Amino acid sequence: MTNTENQARPIFPFTAIIGQEEMKLALILNVIDPKIGGVMIMGDRGTGKSTTIRAIADLLPEIEVVADDLFNSHVSDYDLMSDFVKNQINRGKELLTKWIKVPMVDLPLGATEDRLCGTIDIEKALSEGVKTFEPGLLAKANRGILYVDEVNLLDDHLVDILLDSSASGWNTVEREGISIRHPSRFVLVGSGNPEEGELRPQLLDRFGMHAEIRTVKEPSLRVRIVEQRSDFDKNPEACIDKFREQQIKLKENILLAQSKLPNVIIDYSLRVKISEICSILNVDGLRGDIVTNRAAKAFAAYQGREEVTLNDIKTIITLCLRHRLRKDPLDTIDSGSKVDRVVGEVIGDV
Template identity: 80%
Template sequence: MNKIKNQARPVFPFTAIIGQEEMKLALVLNVIDPKIGGVMIMGDRGTGKSTTIRAIADLLPEIEVVSDDIFNSHPYDYDTMSDFVKQQIENKIDLTTQFVKVPMVDLPLGATEDRLCGTIDIEKALNEGIKSFEPGLLAKANRGILYVDEVNLLDDHLVDILLDSAASGWNTVEREGISIRHPARFVLVGSGNPEEGELRPQLLDRFGMHAEIRTVKDPSLRVQIVEQRTKFDQDPYLCIDEFYDKQNELKQSILLAQKKLTHVVIDYDLKVKISQICSILNVDGLRGDIVTNRAAKAFAAYQNKDEVDIDDVKTIITLCLRHRLRKDPLDTIDSGTKVSKVVNEVLV
C-alpha cells in the first residue's frame, strides 16, 4: 500500500474501466507487439479515451534503461539504443542501468516541429565542434507511449513526422549540414472526435488499428461507470488497492505474451484467407494484411496459445481493416459492418 501511495498522482486502474472493450483490446495488443503500428481511437467526447490510455501506461511493468541517457536506451537491444550508448559498449565501458516507469508522453496540439523532434545547437557545434542536441518529445517517448489527443486537428506535417518515426523507429534531425539521429520506438496512440473532422485516408492507413467507441446507452451500465469513477475520486488509493491483484494479473499476462510472441505461428491457409478478405474489401496496399497477421499473433500470445485460429482472426480483423476501406460518400453501411460481412463469408 505504501508503495502505491508514493505515486505523484494516482491513476485510474486499467482493470477498473467498464466497457469500451475494443479500445482496451487494441491498446493491450499494441503493448504486446508495438510493431502493430499504434491505435487510432475515434469516439464521442467523455467516453474515457484519455483515462484508458493513461491507465495502460501506468499498468505496464517498469523497463530497464541506461542511467543518464536522454533516450531511455535499452542496455542490450541495439534497435532501441542511442549511438552514444553503442559507442560506450564498443569501447567496453561498463553501463549503469536503472528501472523506470514506461514513458507516457502527451503531444500538445500547439506543438512545433522543434518541440516534437528536438533541436541542434548550431552555435555550439560551430564554435566548440560539439554536437549539442536538445531532445524533443520523440526522444522522451522512446520505448514508451506517445499520445496525441485530437490527432485529427494536428497539423498534417507533424502527423507525417510522427507516423514516419513510429514506422521506422528512428528520428533524424538535420540542420545546416549537421545530422543527429536517435531511436524513437513507441506505441503511437491518437484519439479524436469524428465530428471535428476525419484524418486524411493516407494518414489513417498508417495507424495499425482503429477502435471506435460510442457513449454507453444502457442506463444501469452508465450508473455502474459513474459509481466506479466517484469511488476513485473519493479515495483513489483504496480503489487502486482494490484492483491491485487484477492489475498484477493483467501485467503478468502481458509479460508472458511478449515472451511468447516470437513462437506463435499462423497456418498458411489462414494467411491466405486473411489476404483474401483484404482483396475482396479492396484494401489498398499490403499494410492491412501485415497488421492483421501481427495482431492475430499478439492476440493468440495474449491467450497463451501457440497457434492462431479462426476465432483469433475474427476478434481482431475489424480493428485492423475498418479504417482502410475506400470511403463512398453515398454508402450507408458502416465500414465495420462491411468487414464483418466479408469475414463471416470467408472464415467459416
C-alpha cells in the first residue's frame, strides 16, 4: 500500500462552503453547546449537506481521551467517563491518554439496534467463554458528531434510541445477563429530503434545531460553487491551504465561545419574550423555550459577548421553533414565516 493510500482523505474546508448560512450557523452553535440537542437539516438533493457536516467535524480541535478505553472517555470530567475509567481512578491507577480527532460517525440506513447500541462479542464468548461487550456506534460517537443521512427513512424505534441517548448523554445496554452503561454525548445531526417524507412531529420536536436548505438559484453563485468544488477535486491541498487562515480563525472563535458560554447571561425580560413567542405559536411543552435560550446564549458567546441581545434571539429563534409548529403528520414544516411574524409582533424591529 502506498503512503498516499494510507493518508486520510482530504476534507473540503468548512469556510470554503458558499451559502447555506442556516445550516452552517446551526452546526456551529451545536458544536459550541452540544446540549442544544442537535440539528435536523432538510433540503434538496445535492446541496452539500454531507460535505458541510464532515467539514465541521474536521474543523474541530483534537480531544484528549483515555488511551485504553472504548468510549472516548474524558480524563477528568465524570459525566464523560465510562465506569471502567471511574474504577481505575478510584483504585488510584494512573491513566494514559492520547489525542484524537473529534469522532465523526455515520449511521448507515440499514443499521440494526445492536449495531447502534452495542452487543455481546459472540466470537469471544465462543472462543474464551467470557461475556464481553462490543461497543456500538453510540460508544464511538461519544464526544463527537453522529450523522444520520436520510433520518426520515430510519426506523422510528432507532430514531427514539438516538434521541434518548443524545438528550441524556448515556446509553444503557441489557444483553444476555450483561448490563452496560456508558457515556454517549454527541451532536446529533440528521439530514433528509422532504420529498421522501417528514419525521413524525413527536420525533422532530426532539431535535434542538431545524435548518432548511434550498438549491441556489442565482447563476453566478452556482458557477462559484461549481468552480470551488472543481478546484478542490483537482488539487485538494492547494484549496485547503487557501482557506487555512480562515479555518484557524473560525476554530479559535469556536474555542473562545465554548470558554465564554458558562458566563453568558440572558436577562429575565428576554426570557419572558421567548416564552411569550412560544406561547403565541402554541408550541407544545417547554423544549422550544429551553432550546431557544441555549441557542441564544451560544450565539452571544460566538459573537464574543457575555450578554444576550434581542438581535441574538431574532437570529436563532426560527431555527429553534419552526419544526415545533406542525401538529398533523400530514402537514409540511413552516418555512419560518409564521415564527417571523410573531417575533415581529412581540419583539418588533431592533
